[in-house]
Amino acid sequence: MHELVDRSLKDEEFEEREDDDMLICRCEEITKGEIRRAVHDGMYTMAEIRRYLRCTMGLCQGQTCAKLVKGIVAKELGVSPDKLEPATSRSPMRPTEMYIIANEEK
Amino acid sequence: MERYDLIVIGAGPSGLSAGIEAAKAGASVIIFDENEKPGGQLFKQIHKFFGSKEHRAKVRGFNIGYQLLKEADEAGAKVELLATVLGIYQDKEVVVKIKDGIKHYKADSIIVATGAAENMVPFKGWTLPGVIGAGAAQTMLNLHGILPGKKVLMLGSGNVGLVVSYQLKQCGCDVVALVDAAPRIGGYGVHAAKISRMGIPFYLPYTIKKVEGTDHVTGVTIAKLDPSFKFIEGTEMHFDVDTVCVAVGLSPMSQLLKMAGCKMEDNPRKGGQVPIIDEHGQTSIPGIFAAGDVSGIEEASSAMIEGRQAGIYAANYLGYIEDELMKEKEDELDKALDGLRQGMFAPSNRGKKIEKTEEGIDISNNLLAKGFVADEEIERFPGVVHKLGIHPVMECTQNIPCNPCQDACPKKCIKIGSKITSLPAVDESVDCIGCGMCVASCPGQAIFLVNENVGEGMAEITLPYEIYPLPEVGEKGIALSRAGHPLCIAEVIKVRTGLAFDKTAVLTIRVPKEFAMKARFYKNEKLAKSV
């Protein structure tokens, strides 16, 4: 969703929650609290969240957690999850050993 | 570089169907799949499919897989297995990992049919070993022959949760509860009824509060939710389990399409991020099509039709099929697809509360809330009649697109009519011969043959039965109610296993006649021990 977003600092304290220690991204071991805090720190898009925390960038390539992360970010921002653009998809679709990628047949 | 007219990515129901249609039209086709076996989800679907006879209803999923593979072979579509597509690049180039290397392919058209992946839901303890996707449990059971655990709690009452609970039970697992945060069961009522009568309790609207254990699951606590999805204090229930299965929906695996540069949308109704496609399944990149779950989550039956359509469109795009012929085939498949998208569970009805059937009958609320039709509700449905002698009782109470029973009866005493979603009715003017064909043919296992009075105050009930080992004639066990409660002693009178029954045994039990309309399952000694 391409739209204008003013990133100005919001005048609100970060509020800790009881379930902040829950793991969300298992590959990179990122908790719900870390994701919430990242939004508070100005990371408003899925791309920024993953660059900042690495969540959704592990071995499962976000297959498990991308939707969960998105849900948390959307809730923090007070928008519907489908308003958040999912992060880019990148090759290789499955983690692949370097010697295999290097062994190329045209 | 190796070139084909068409590259299909994914040899599941839609990919295979697409490849078959395009190859039949004359296109050179290669279908890649990363798995060792083709068929996608089909080979772990051991249950009989719903739908119409023309579209393989009442055939077990894995057998549909074999049928499709044979058709693909006959049509000349090449299926390349253990071939992982790593990326779609510009100019319709596909890079595939095969064995210890990568290989570049190009095609004039690509159909992406990569299917979907399971969703997860986080709760306290969700990362403990023993919390698994229901689909993963199904793969373990049906492809690898491994039990995921002994005592299981299932979260999610959609068809996946219901079907996998049934299969876990078939394998001897104790399914302690089926839990859903929604107030109503999401999947087909007949699937719910099937596991309800085996004694699996439903808890709605409940969800998991925490999963317990240090290095693996040892227990789970659920609690009831209020309308704003908050836990209600004091409603906690604990179960000792070693496995928690999560069946909370699927997300399209559309990453390849996004990577290729196709325009995407995030559509909650389709399960997540999907390509924007035109009426021919074509993405924003001409010649790249999407079919099956990758373009929106639906049943495998729809995926097969969508796949065939995509194959036909691609063949037209490639110049193998004239517009006119395409239109003709398209109309036919559209009709079939429309049929499958009718009824209570149609995509357009998602999230809606349906109060009445198409026939104007009140829906069974007990079925939606507890998983079985209450004794006082069952009589109002057209499949439930009373007459002298043996007769079918069809406990099919929701409008779903399915009609194999109509053709199963050699005496034509079951009527659905031309509308595939109509509830089956009994033609009382025709006499039932008790052959059991309808009992075995019903994918929902909702048909029983009842003789309400066989003399001496007894009645006989013929029911579908898929728990092995099968009971023996003459043995005595317990008759269970629709809710899975013990009712009375039941004697096994007949056990039939004809080839035409396709592995659904047809069991006849004798019970006191006051239980003729109540007893719906049989528990033998062996099963009694496991439950």
Next chain:
Amino acid sequence: MITADTIVVGAGIIGNAIAYYLAKKGQKVIVLEKSDNIGDGGSSRNGGGVRQSGRDPRELPLAMYGIKNLWPYLSEELGTEVEYYKKGNLRLGKTEKHKEILTGLTNRAVACGLDVRMIDAYEVRQINPFLSEEVSCASWCETDGHANPLLATLAYYKAARRLGVRFITGEEVLSLKKLRGRLRQVITAHDIYEADNIVLANGIAARDLAAYVGIDIPMSSALLECLVTEAEPRMFEQMLGTAEADFYGHQSKHGSFVIGGSSGLEAVNKDNGTPINSSITAACIARGIIKYIPKLSHAKIVRTWAGWMDRMVDGVPVIDKVDEVEGLYLACGFSGHGFGIAPAVGLNMANLVLGENLTCDISGLAYNRFAAKA
């Protein structure tokens, strides 16, 4: 109309750093970013090198200043861990020709006062035992290193935002406008922004914008590619490069290797409107890596990515106050090596805007240095 003291166009690490240092000195700053994401260009698509060795003498002062005075304290200053490692840079060679190239680079850097030297095969493997037997020499600069570009970019953003900088994403600048002889306005699809100073830090797109006030910046774009592995056990902490610049990279704090390389076709790589990877580069980079670091042959590649670099015709950026157009400042054309000097560029650009003394001599990076050959 929205006003500020300074408007920075482009929220990459350069723009963010400029905004941060300006805000730190009390300026009211607005950063306008065309993309929905902060740092969507080269800032999130680079190998993370923080090096002095191998640099053009014209930008070397910025690199040296940053490594001495800014990078070591950056995590603390910005309040975000930027994963800076000052563990040296090895530029590897395998052939006599490589040795010649490396020796030339080394001699030029030494002349500029940089502590860099040529080392032999033995010493190379003392420093990094994972390198293959093929490596016969290297240039070694102990004070070079690497950092995490994703984090460093967002760290500047986060810190600048805390200081009151107003970042607006999804706001593409359509044109620039002078008022009464001075550049004052930035026009977007949504609004008109006005400021005393306008800094273009938006990479290749700066060329089209500068044209609105009659300035041309001779740069073009090239699509570069990188790959990232899964996290591996800790192997080494140096930044690596090669004499032929065919591959470069490091192991991140997280354990993954971030490695860039080239297929040789970068300048003519086709794109589809987004920086899409080519089908051939990852394999080429992987072959290169295996030759230099055989142990990585079984590391799994989890991701590849591509990014456009803004390639200045002479290989170094323009970092300057444009005398001919009052109010215009340029920081663009970093030619694929802007990350390491970003903090120093940010600080000096802020000083330039504020009319304060610079910490480095950047006279070689002037906007008006381009001329036809004699």
